[in-house]
Structures are given as C-alpha cells and as structure tokens.
Amino acid sequence: MTSTRRTVLAATAFAATLALSPxxxxxxxxxxxxxxxxxxxxxxxDMTTMVKEFNEKHPAIKATPVYxxxxxxxxxxxxxxxxxxKPPAAVxxxxxxxxxxxxxxxxxxxxxxxxxxxxxxxAFMGQFFKALxxxxxxxxxxxxxxxxxxxxxxxxNADHFxxxxxDPDKLPTNWEELAAxxxxxxxxEGDRVTRWGVMAPSNYDYGGWILQALTHSNGGQWxxxxxxxxxxxxxxxxxxxxxxxxxxxxxxxxxxAGVQAGGAVSSAxxxxxxxMMLLSTGSLTHIRTNAKFPYKVAFVPRNVRxxxxxxxxxxxIPTGVEDARKKAAxxxxxxxxxxxxxGWWSRATGYLAPNMAAYDLPEMxxxxxxxxxxxxAVKQLDVAKPWFATYKTVTVRKAIEDELQAVLSGKKQxxxxxxxxxxxxxEIMKPFVEQTALKLPTN
Amino acid sequence: MSGSGIATGEFSPKLGYxxxxxxxxxxxxxxxxxxxxxxxxxxIGAGMASLIPDYVPTLAxxxxxxxxxxxxxxxxxxxxxxxxxxxxxxVTITLAGYAFARLEFPGRTLCFYLFLLQLMLAPVVLIxxxxxxxxxxxxxxxxxxxxxxxxxxxxxxxxxxxxxxxIPRELEDAALIDGASVLQRIRLxxxxxxxxxxxxxxxxxxxxxxxxxxxxxxxxxxPDLRPLTVGLASFTRGAEGAQxxxxxxxxxxxxxxxxxxxxxxFQRAFVNSFVSSGIK
Numbered sequence: 001m002t003s004t005r006r007t008v009l010a011a012t013a014f015a016a017t018l019a020l021s022p023x024x025x026x027x028x029x030x031x032x033x034x035x036x037x038x039x040x041x042x043x044x045x046d047m048t049t050m051v052k053e054f055n056e057k058h059p060a061i062k063a064t065p066v067y068x069x070x071x072x073x074x075x076x077x078x079x080x081x082x083x084x085x086k087p088p089a090a091v092x093x094x095x096x097x098x099x100x101x102x103x104x105x106x107x108x109x110x111x112x113x114x115x116x117x118x119x120x121x122x123a124f125m126g127q128f129f130k131a132l133x134x135x136x137x138x139x140x141x142x143x144x145x146x147x148x149x150x151x152x153x154x155x156x157n158a159d160h161f162x163x164x165x166x167d168p169d170k171l172p173t174n175w176e177e178l179a180a181x182x183x184x185x186x187x188x189e190g191d192r193v194t195r196w197g198v199m200a201p202s203n204y205d206y207g208g209w210i211l212q213a214l215t216h217s218n219g220g221q222w223x224x225x226x227x228x229x230x231x232x233x234x235x236x237x238x239x240x241x242x243x244x245x246x247x248x249x250x251x252x253x254x255x256x257a258g259v260q261a262g263g264a265v266s267s268a269x270x271x272x273x274x275x276m277m278l279l280s281t282g283s284l285t286h287i288r289t290n291a292k293f294p295y296k297v298a299f300v301p302r303n304v305r306x307x308x309x310x311x312x313x314x315x316x317i318p319t320g321v322e323d324a325r326k327k328a329a330x331x332x333x334x335x336x337x338x339x340x341x342x343g344w345w346s347r348a349t350g351y352l353a354p355n356m357a358a359y360d361l362p363e364m365x366x367x368x369x370x371x372x373x374x375x376x377a378v379k380q381l382d383v384a385k386p387w388f389a390t391y392k393t394v395t396v397r398k399a400i401e402d403e404l405q406a407v408l409s410g411k412k413q414x415x416x417x418x419x420x421x422x423x424x425x426x427e428i429m430k431p432f433v434e435q436t437a438l439k440l441p442t443n
Numbered sequence: 444m445s446g447s448g449i450a451t452g453e454f455s456p457k458l459g460y461x462x463x464x465x466x467x468x469x470x471x472x473x474x475x476x477x478x479x480x481x482x483x484x485x486x487i488g489a490g491m492a493s494l495i496p497d498y499v500p501t502l503a504x505x506x507x508x509x510x511x512x513x514x515x516x517x518x519x520x521x522x523x524x525x526x527x528x529x530x531x532x533x534v535t536i537t538l539a540g541y542a543f544a545r546l547e548f549p550g551r552t553l554c555f556y557l558f559l560l561q562l563m564l565a566p567v568v569l570i571x572x573x574x575x576x577x578x579x580x581x582x583x584x585x586x587x588x589x590x591x592x593x594x595x596x597x598x599x600x601x602x603x604x605x606x607x608x609x610i611p612r613e614l615e616d617a618a619l620i621d622g623a624s625v626l627q628r629i630r631l632x633x634x635x636x637x638x639x640x641x642x643x644x645x646x647x648x649x650x651x652x653x654x655x656x657x658x659x660x661x662x663x664x665x666p667d668l669r670p671l672t673v674g675l676a677s678f679t680r681g682a683e684g685a686q687x688x689x690x691x692x693x694x695x696x697x698x699x700x701x702x703x704x705x706x707x708x709f710q711r712a713f714v715n716s717f718v719s720s721g722i723k
Contacts, residue, residue: 032664037677044677045511048666066664067677073660076570080661083571084578088664267688 028062029328031089035065036074036313046348054335061328063089071097071205071313072394078318082106087318089329095135095314098144099228099389103432107316109141113330127339128354131310134225134386144314145337146354148345150282151308151380152213154178154301158294160185160195160275171298175217175244178276178301182254185275197254199269200245200278201262207404208397210278212309212388214241219304228391229433233400234422240303242414246407259405280311281377284350288371297373299380308380309387312351352378391432399424480692481505504693511690514697516667517674524589524659524670525652529645531594536644539595540603541629545615555604561597570661577662584664593652599644606640607633639715646713653702671698 033051037044044067051065068074071094078091093101101107114124121142125133128146136144158168164184172178182197200210212222220237224230232238248255266283268274270290278300279287287295300308315333317326335341343358345351347367358364359378368375390396403417412420475494482500508514542548543555573592574583582588610633618628634641656672663669669677675698706713 064664065666067666067669067673069656069660069673069676073657076657077661080571080574084574084583086578086583 028060029324030062030064031325031328031332032064032066033332034068034074034078034088034091036068036071036092036094043349046345050336050341050345054332058331058335061331063328063332075394079106082318082320085320087320089317089321089325090333091316091318092147092313093144093316095132095144095146095149095310095312096387096389096393098135098314098316099138100391100393101316102138102143103228103391106319107143108319108321108326109143110145110317110330111141113326114142117334127357129352129356129381129384131381131384131386132354135310135389136314144316145333147313147315147337148282148349148351149310149312149354149381150280150351151310151377151384152210152278152300153281153284153377153380154298155269155277155279155287156296156298157269157272157275158296160272164275168294168296171296172276172301173299174301175303179248179252179254182248182276183252186254193253193256195272196256196268196274197252198248198276198278199255199260199265199274201265202259202401202405202408203261204398204401206262206280207259207401209280209309209311209387211238211241211245211400211404213278213300214245216307216309216385217241217300217302217305218244222309223388223390225386225389227437228389229429229437231388231390231396231400231422231425231429233425234418237304239414239418242404242407242418244303245404246414249408250410258409281380282312282349282351284374284377285348286350288350288373295373297376299376299383306383308384310381310384311387312354346374350374352381391429395428396425399428477692477696480688481696483689483692504689505697507690508694508697511694512674512677513666514671514674517669517671518701520586520668521653521670521672523586525649527586528590528593528652529648531590532596532599532648533641533645535595536599536603537629537634537641539600540607541625541633543600543604544607545612558597558600562601567657570658573658574661582662584662584668586668588662589659589670592658593648596644596648599648602640602644603637606637610636642712650702 035047037047047065051063055062066088068077068091074091074093075097078088078093081088093107098107111121114121117124121137121140125137125142128136129149132146132149136142136146154171156168156171161168161181164181166181166184172181178198184197185195186193186197187195201207202210215222215238218237218240220235220241221232222238223232245255249257262279262283265274265277266279266287269277269279270287270292272293284297299306315336317329317333321329336345337355339353339355339357339361342353342355343361343364346353346358347364353359353364359368368378388397400418400421403412403421406412407414407417472494479494479496481504482496482498482502484498484501484503539558543551543558569592577583577588577591580588580591582591614632614636615628618632623631654672655670656676659670660673660676663673675694
C-alpha cells in the first residue's frame, strides 16, 4: 500500500518537474560563487544553507559556494583564477576593491543585465541605501550589487559606565566626551592597567577603516571619491584624527599601545577588559550572543561632524563570464540581494541589509524592536559615505596603515607619519595619475 | 662566548640544560595555551588568557569545531595530498640526486645551480603561472592540481646529491662488477645508506604540505576537496568579527594532532636522522 502510494507520488513529482521545467532534461548550468568569511565561522555554514536553498528553487542552475579566505585572499584567488582562464561566475568582493578591479578591466558592467530586467540603473540602485552607491556605481555604470554592509560603531559596557559614575543613557557624542569617559573608565593597579577605557583595532584592513571614520568625523575626506589617483593623507583633518588616536594611547593612556587586531579588541570587550570599543556593525550578532553584561551602541563620536565610511562587500561578475553563466550568476545575485534574503543574512550576521525594503518586512521589524542596537546601526547609514577606493587600494591603504601602526607603537609622531604615508601613496598611484590626470596634450 | 666557556672549552652542562629548558618553555607556551583553551567551557572571557586551567574540562569546543567542518573528509584530502606529494618526490629526488652526484654529463654543474635557483623564488610569485599551467593541464579544482607543482623538489634533490656524494664510490663499483644495473645500484647501495636523509626530507615535506594554506585555497573550489587547513580557516579567520578562542583552539588541536602523534611515536628515529643528515 505505502509503496504504491510512494510510487504514485514519485511519478507525479517527476511529471511535474518535467512539465514545469523543460530545461531540467539538460544538465544544470554550473556556476561558482567565491565568498570570504569576514565574520565568524557559523557564516560559512549559513552561506552553504543559502546557496543550497537557491539551487532547490532554481533547478536549471547549480551554484557551488567556494570559501576563499579573507577579503584580501579572495581578491588574490579571483585574480589568479581569471589569469588561469577560470573566472568564477560571481564573487562577494570587499566593496572598496571594485574601483581597482574596474580600472584593471577585471569586472563587468551590469548595466545590460539590469536593462534586460526592464529597469534603469537608477531604479535598480534605488532599492539600496544611498550611502552604498559610491562603491558600486562607477562612472555611472553599475559594477557591483551591495550584499552586506557595515559601519563602525561605538560599543559601550553599560555596567562599567554605571560603576564609573557615568550615565549609560548618555553615551559620548564627541571626542571630548569620549576621552573624558575613557579616563574615568580606565582602571589601574600601580603602573599596570587592568581595564582600558577604549580600544579600536589597528590591524591591516581594519586600522585604515577606523582611521577613515575618525577622519570623516573630523571633517575630512581621506580620498577623492571621483578620481582614483588622489588621497588626502597629509591634511589637517587627518592629522587631527591620527593625533587624537595617538593621544588616547600616549597622552591619556586609556587605550593600549601597539597593534590591536579586531578579534583581540572584541575579546577584550567581552572579557570586561575594555569598557568601550570602536568596531564594525558586522560584529553585532557576535557581541549580542556572547556579552554577559548589558551593552549599548552609539554613532562614532564626532569632532567636527557625524560621518563614517561604509564597509562590507558587494557581488560582482568577473570579466570573461559570458552568456548562460553570466545570466545564471545574475539570477543568483538578484536572488541573494532580494529583501527577504538580505534581511535573513543581516539577522544572522549583524551586517546591515543593503536592500531598504528588507527593513519593511515584518520579521525584520520584530527583530529591530527586540534588538534596538541593530536599529542604531541602520540609522548611522544616513551619515555614511563611501569607503576609500583608489587605484591599487590595498597598497595605498597599507601605506597609511604601516604609519598608523608606527604611531600607535610610539615609534613615530603623527605629522611625520602622514608625510611619509602621503609620499608612499603618491608613488604607488603615480602610473595611474600619469595615464589620466597628468596625461596632457604634448603639442 | 663566555669566559667560562673559553676556559673549559665548552659550556658547563648545567648551563646548557638550563638554556634548553628555557627555550623549550618559550616554545611550549602557545601549545600549552592551546591545550588549556581547547577544554575551557567558557569560550570568551578573562580566563581565556590563562595558562593554568581553572575550570572543569569540557569537550564542547571539540563538538562545535567538529560540527563546523567536515573534518574526516578534509583529513583524508590532506593525507592524500601530503602522501601523494611525498611518494612522487621520493622517486624524483632520488633520481635527480643520483644524476647530479654520480653521472658525468656536460653542463652538470650549471644545471645543478639552475636547479638550486628555484629555492630562491618565493612561492607566492609562482601562484599565477602555476595556476595557469594547472588549468591548461585540466587539473584545476583537483587534488592532483594541488600536488603537481611539488612533484619536483630542488631542496630534496640537493639533499640527496649531498648524501649520495658522501657514499664511497667503491661500493657502487663493486656492485657494477657484480653486474648490477643503475636502478639496482640506486636501490641496493645508495638508498639504504641515504636513509637518514630520506627520512629527514620526508618530515620537512610532510609538515610543509600538511600546513599549507594559500596554494590549496587557490586551486580548490569544490567544498569536498578542501584540505584541513582551508577547512579550519573557514571558521577561524574572521576579519571583522570576534573569535571564539576555545573553538579555534580545539579545531587547531584536531588539525595538528595527527602530526604531533606521529612525531611523538617516531621521535627517536626522527631526531637521529636530523642529526646525521645535518638539517636542523
């Protein structure tokens, strides 16, 4: 009895698939999605779950999620695979690498795909927060679709605040208040510090981003968002930002000296060894799950104005991916960035959902109601600006990060560090500048 | 050299032991921390930095690490890669070592130095050209593709050449008179006498490829073909997030344990071969 029923069911199911998708008879189109794991390991599993669901709903496509290391390693692997003639169909790429990839001709314009869907570029990008456009739309063409995004946030241990006589409902809004609170929060036993007032990460990739947040909060710009050959390292706004960070270490002694990695900062915060920290919204879920004390989040404190850079990653299609594979990649990309999936991924990771409609869905509303900290992260997007992106972003970024690390280790003064960083960065961007802004008529 | 060293001609044994012990402690610290952290029930917190366990040990970290990645499959892939590379290498370095040590042919020295030049290249420089070759051979995203670039080893060929040259030629001549072919002479005369070098090279090769991360990350796309290092990294290397130290420590312990156990079992043989082959 059961076996006959099962046979009938199977036959019906088989007939249904045949009828619904004539393409099913052919082998599905195989595509790869390169993805870095920027947050914690659970995400590698979440990504696998997500792609599996996509494959079930799209029988004509078989997508494979390929773990590709950090953001920087993902860039190396993508470039190596392209040179070997095996470009992946889609890549989750650090949002500030897009400009350099575009300059090198390594990623495709998505305009024609958007047009085929019956949309204009403006209408398509209109679904995403305005702050995210700068790193995705280059020369009026769409090169990337925002997948998950972040901004730096101020995290505060509310218990420590109360204990130090500070009001956890009135978090520091400017640098003055931040330094004053940090001084009150720092605990010492003789010369030894047992609790730091504030910590911020200064390892590669992270350090540059936090320094950009401080620079923007100080009225600065860091780079020319319209032209990939200019950075403003040796400027008063940057000098103020770097000096402030360096003062927290050397003058106020409320921030540990030397290079602090992102993981070490959040571990110190969770362990109660740091009372405040500047860290990505991408860590929100991790902090929420692991903090054994009440915590609060706020905008990054300002000196001149409230402004921070965005972070995170976009989906891109490398050059050389054509026809059916390109179309399949586009199906995957639009599916992964739809409001529902965008919201699901955001709740799983703590990253912001780039698709604004995600925040109108009932499950997202309920989530923010329950976790108001996630709502503050979204509000900060209103004052967010593009992440620095130049010709050879990674090396130009390292030029300042090496100097930042030297300053925080007490080996250099802020001014001389910025002069050196500017000189190095200009040197790196020289070939590009000579081919663009300085390429003049000779006769 | 200290004054007492010159006077007695050598360091006093006590001082030597003391220094060894101090260095051993320094080297052991990260390992001890990993052990302590791996069994710590609290993955984050003030106790994590401690080297002395102050908790009831738990296997929860191991359970979570085990669930985070398909360790048996990744382990099998790593074993296939390391042993596959080693098997081919042992053949190629023996033949190359013999050729450089004993065969007379024009341009031998030049060839040998060209071969050694390979040691000077940083492996990262070769990623793109190697990957291009691998793709052309149809080995992209295969375990063979991970292994292929390592089938020849300049270091191994050099090591075997030195070992073979130290073996008296008279032994080979005697075998020649008895009618032994080239391969027989290598197998029966040279290889048994060069065993320490072979073992020493095997250890270096196995550890290097067991721990390799970047090259397999470049070649492999399919989740089923990941080696341990890449599988481990997928849940331990968070750029923007914080890290669950206990789980990382447990995962790292699981990845490094097979090598550690192997070393503990064959310790004496390993140390002897390192001493007699001159690698330190």
